[in-house]
Amino acid sequence: MNNDFENRFDDPQLEDMRQQMAMLKQKLEQQEIVNDQLIRESLQSKLRSVRIQKWGKMFFIFLAMLYVPAMLYWLLHTEMWFCLLSMAFFAIAAIYDFYYMNGISEKSISRNQLLETGRLVARMKQMNARWLWFSIPFLIFWLATLIMQVINSGDLSSGNLQGFLYGCASGLIIGGTLGTIIYFRQQRRAQEIIDQIENITSA
Amino acid sequence: MNRTTMNALEQQFARTVAKHKSTIYTVCYMFSQDADEVNDLFQEVLLNLWKGFENFEHRSDIKTWIYRVALNTCISLDRKKRRSATIRLNMDINLFEDRDEDTRQVDMLHARISRLQPFDRAIVLLWLENLPYEEIGQIVGISTKNVSVRLFRIREQLKKMSND
Numbered sequence: 001m002n003n004d005f006e007n008r009f010d011d012p013q014l015e016d017m018r019q020q021m022a023m024l025k026q027k028l029e030q031q032e033i034v035n036d037q038l039i040r041e042s043l044q045s046k047l048r049s050v051r052i053q054k055w056g057k058m059f060f061i062f063l064a065m066l067y068v069p070a071m072l073y074w075l076l077h078t079e080m081w082f083c084l085l086s087m088a089f090f091a092i093a094a095i096y097d098f099y100y101m102n103g104i105s106e107k108s109i110s111r112n113q114l115l116e117t118g119r120l121v122a123r124m125k126q127m128n129a130r131w132l133w134f135s136i137p138f139l140i141f142w143l144a145t146l147i148m149q150v151i152n153s154g155d156l157s158s159g160n161l162q163g164f165l166y167g168c169a170s171g172l173i174i175g176g177t178l179g180t181i182i183y184f185r186q187q188r189r190a191q192e193i194i195d196q197i198e199n200i201t202s203a
Numbered sequence: 204m205n206r207t208t209m210n211a212l213e214q215q216f217a218r219t220v221a222k223h224k225s226t227i228y229t230v231c232y233m234f235s236q237d238a239d240e241v242n243d244l245f246q247e248v249l250l251n252l253w254k255g256f257e258n259f260e261h262r263s264d265i266k267t268w269i270y271r272v273a274l275n276t277c278i279s280l281d282r283k284k285r286r287s288a289t290i291r292l293n294m295d296i297n298l299f300e301d302r303d304e305d306t307r308q309v310d311m312l313h314a315r316i317s318r319l320q321p322f323d324r325a326i327v328l329l330w331l332e333n334l335p336y337e338e339i340g341q342i343v344g345i346s347t348k349n350v351s352v353r354l355f356r357i358r359e360q361l362k363k364m365s366n367d
């Protein structure tokens with residue numbers, strides 16, 4: 001239990017807050033909020049949705065790893081090394097996503113202190129942002145190589161080639177802009193968390 | 204784990220949640236902006252509690268552990284990836300919309316706490332729950348002395364807010 005020294009602040013505002021808290025607790029105690037059945041339903045459904053999300057993501061990545069290189073090779077007639085490089089990129093993205101961007105582990109949630117969890121969140125956001133440092137230049141290189149290979153193959157008519165180039169340019173501009181916005185936002189969020197932690201620990 | 208043990212564990216878990224429902228709800232409420240978000244957070248906390256329940260070592264009080272899991276979940280959940288709530292909580296009141304005097308008071312508390320940074324929000328919430336400084340320190344990860352310094356600063360901040 002709290003001792004008097006810890007518990008008392010000679011401040012009417014904080015005392016108000018204490019009373020409001022007591023009021024909230026009283027209101028909540030009168031409510032059922034959850035019963036056995038709701039708890040079971042919620043857990044089963046949540047566990048199912050987590051499983052579906054995990055397997056859905058893996059299925060999508062696996063499909064992309066097969067479909068994109070196949071499309072590049074048979075439809076756009078790019079060289080084999082380029083198809084393999086695209087496949088490798090998907091594989092690296094999947095591994096990176098699995099290890100670094102997949103949220104905080106259940107063990108950490110259950111055992112860590114709040115600031116430690118905060119540090120993990122900040123680290124995850126920074127890893128997310130760092131991924132863009134690699135992926136954006138790679139995708140620019142990838143797109144440039146794709147354009148070069150399609151032009152060199154001479155398979156597309158001039159009308160189709162123009163459409164293809166417009167498509168690539170739009171993708172580059174939209175993707176680059178979104179990537180940059182996401183990068184700065186994630187870095188800012190990570191920095192906010194780090195600043196708060198430093199502020200609290202240096203008190 | 205066999206089915207009988209699983210059922211016994213589920214029942215024990217349901218009893219624990221029922222006993223501490225208002226604690227879990229309060230944490231979720233203070234980290235939410237609307238009733239849907241409370242629903243989402245509540246269920247995420249339930250899920251994390253369930254995942255850790257079997258391995259809970261009883262080295263700390265169960266209430267302290269519940270605070271730890273609830274606050275860690277609220278701090279770490281990415282609000283951009285909005286989860287879809289699978290159940291509706293069984294409540295006759297809506298703390299975000301009801302307008303009676305009591306709810307207005309609770310809403311004032313929510314408004315004050317929401318304006319604080321997430322870690323300060325957690326500290327003041329634990330203090331309002333009458334937890335000793337030592338326990339607050341253990342949950343947050345700072346020293347007892349640090350808790351008292353931090354609470355003093357939060358108090359100044361709250362004062363400044365009310366003067367604005």
